[in-house]
Amino acid sequence: MDNKQVIKVLSDSIAVTSNIDKDLFTKMGVKRGLRNEDHSGVLAGLTRVGDVVGYERQEDGTLKPIPGKLYYRGIDVEELVHGIQADNRLGFEETAFLLLSGKLPTKENLQAFSSLLAQTMPLNHTATMNILSLKGKNIMNILARSVLELYTYDQDPDDITPDNLIHQSINLIAKFPSIIALAYQVLRHDQQGRSLHIRHPHEDFSVAENFLYMMKGPGKYTELDVRILDLALILHADHGGGNNSTFSVRVTSSTETDTYSAIAAGIGSLKGPLHGGANVKVNGMLADMKKNIKDWNDVEEIDAYLTKVLNKEAYDRTGLIYGIGHAVYTISDPRAGLLKEMARELAKEKGREDEFRFMELIEERGVEVFLNYKKAGAKQRTCINVDYYSGFVYDAIGLPEEVFTPIFAMARIVGWTAHRIEELNFSSKRIIRPAYKNVRPLQEFVPMKDRK
Ligand SMILES: CC(=O)SCCNC(=O)CCNC(=O)[C@H](O)C(C)(C)COP(=O)(O)OP(=O)(O)OC[C@H]1O[C@@H](n2cnc3c(N)ncnc32)[C@H](O)[C@@H]1OP(=O)(O)O
Numbered sequence: 416m417d418n419k420q421v422i423k424v425l426s427d428s429i430a431v432t433s434n435i436d437k438d439l440f441t442k443m444g445v446k447r448g449l450r451n452e453d454h455s456g457v458l459a460g461l462t463r464v465g466d467v468v469g470y471e472r473q474e475d476g477t478l479k480p481i482p483g484k485l486y487y488r489g490i491d492v493e494e495l496v497h498g499i500q501a502d503n504r505l506g507f508e509e510t511a512f513l514l515l516s517g518k519l520p521t522k523e524n525l526q527a528f529s530s531l532l533a534q535t536m537p538l539n540h541t542a543t544m545n546i547l548s549l550k551g552k553n554i555m556n557i558l559a560r561s562v563l564e565l566y567t568y569d570q571d572p573d574d575i576t577p578d579n580l581i582h583q584s585i586n587l588i589a590k591f592p593s594i595i596a597l598a599y600q601v602l603r604h605d606q607q608g609r610s611l612h613i614r615h616p617h618e619d620f621s622v623a624e625n626f627l628y629m630m631k632g633p634g635k636y637t638e639l640d641v642r643i644l645d646l647a648l649i650l651h652a653d654h655g656g657g658n659n660s661t662f663s664v665r666v667t668s669s670t671e672t673d674t675y676s677a678i679a680a681g682i683g684s685l686k687g688p689l690h691g692g693a694n695v696k697v698n699g700m701l702a703d704m705k706k707n708i709k710d711w712n713d714v715e716e717i718d719a720y721l722t723k724v725l726n727k728e729a730y731d732r733t734g735l736i737y738g739i740g741h742a743v744y745t746i747s748d749p750r751a752g753l754l755k756e757m758a759r760e761l762a763k764e765k766g767r768e769d770e771f772r773f774m775e776l777i778e779e780r781g782v783e784v785f786l787n788y789k790k791a792g793a794k795q796r797t798c799i800n801v802d803y804y805s806g807f808v809y810d811a812i813g814l815p816e817e818v819f820t821p822i823f824a825m826a827r828i829v830g831w832t833a834h835r836i837e838e839l840n841f842s843s844k845r846i847i848r849p850a851y852k853n854v855r856p857l858q859e860f861v862p863m864k865d866r867k
């Protein structure tokens with residue numbers, strides 16, 4: 416038997432060994448995907464960091480869909496964003512302080528915190544050389560490897576005392592933009608034969624501006640570009656404890672492992688196309704739609720394409736319409752609404768209004784076609800999620816697809832660290848260790864000579 420045949424024998428076995436009938440979950444009272452029959456999540460923990468609300472439970476136990484709400488440390492994110500915008504300032508640093516400390520910063524707190532972040536952004540020589548040597552096309556993968564490497568530069572990587580956790584958190588929040596921008600410059604140099612630019616972050620720039628500066632260079636971005644990237648960072652900073660990447664960080668942290676290992680787990684989760692990786696998939700799906708739909712106003716043509724996607728006959732043939740659906744939200748994802756307001760402004764500035772209108776129509780038809788197609792298999796209501804407009808926004812401000820999901824990580828590192836700190840510090844903490852019911856009947860050991 417050659418190598419190919421061994422692989423074939425093992426891969427053929429997957430269809431049998433990995434198959435677990437959907438009905439068995441109901442029969443054995445196991446919550447598939449840790450989700451109840453009505454699609455609500457199984458309660459797996461308590462948190463004081465963030466809250467995601469998409470429905471109300473009625474007296475009869477059923478769920479009533481409501482417009483989505485997101486709270487950071489008890490503050491409505493729509494109010495946070497509008498409050499920051501009303502004062503005409505950027506807000507990612509303020510949001511990070513709020514999520515880490517539980518309180519809005521005073522002017523003095525904010526100045527000191529922003530300045531500490533900016534001072535911490537530069538990568539040391541060894542970290543820079545390490546990223547230069549990392550081969551690979553996927554920046555999420557490079558980010559995870561770089562984070563694991565940071566363990567070796569930390570004097571006390573395994574120390575989980577509060578001071579050290581905060582120190583490590585600030586270091587990671589500050590370093591993510593620099594790692595991502597550098598990894599992109601290396602990739603561009605390597606894959607496209609372009610000049611390699613390693614730009615040192617400015618101490619008086621915000622995180623959003625520094626990222627655009629390191630990616631694009633001076634004078635290559637507008638004030639609106641900075642404002643919209645800052646908004647995207649605010650909106651992606653946290654999403655409660657149950658989203659897959661934060662939960663991964665919490666699960667890993669509950670073993671009391673080091674910060675770098677826990678964050679690498681979060682990065683690995685976020686990279687997936689059902690989670691943070693969806694922003695790249697939406698971009699690809701829209702490009703495919705632009706190519707295949709002749710009349711961008713033709714509802715029938717759009718519906719036919721979307722039905723083909725659901726039938727696994729179009730785009731990536733997974734059966735998923737990316738950017739649509741959410742585990743919690745029903746009527747709306749508040750982040751998508753806020754991002755859409757800015758995307759409209761951006762589309763006007765960049766002369767891409769036709770494309771924006773096309774996206775709006777796909778948004779409307781996508782939800783409708785999906786609900787009609789899934790019928791009882793779907794929630795009563797569903798909506799677009801934050802990933803639907805984010806790719807359009809990043810593309811419009813001249814950022815390449817390779818950094819779409821890494822930008823999500825650049826923001827979510829705040830939530831991950833806040834949840835990790837909470838996981839390690841609540842008085843009644845316990846290692847997360849649920850149960851799995853084995854549904855494989857027993858089999859007898861057969862001596863080698865008798866095997867077929
Ligand atoms: C930042 C974020 O992570 S936001 C999410 C980004 N992901 C995407 O945009 C990918 C597309 N969307 C999806 O895959 C899903 O909506 C998810 C993963 C976000 C949520 O999935 P679930 O919690 O299972 O949603 P829900 O309970 O409403 O799903 C009901 C059924 O509809 C399917 N479904 C949900 N959304 C979609 C979709 N956009 N396209 C096709 N089928 C879908 C689910 O797979 C599920 O099918 P099943 O019962 O056969 O398992």
Ligand SMILES: O=C([O-])CC(=O)C(=O)O
Pocket residue numbers: 467653654657658659742743800801
């Ligand atoms: O909450 C979720 O399941 C996914 C999500 O929107 C996020 O993490 O931002």
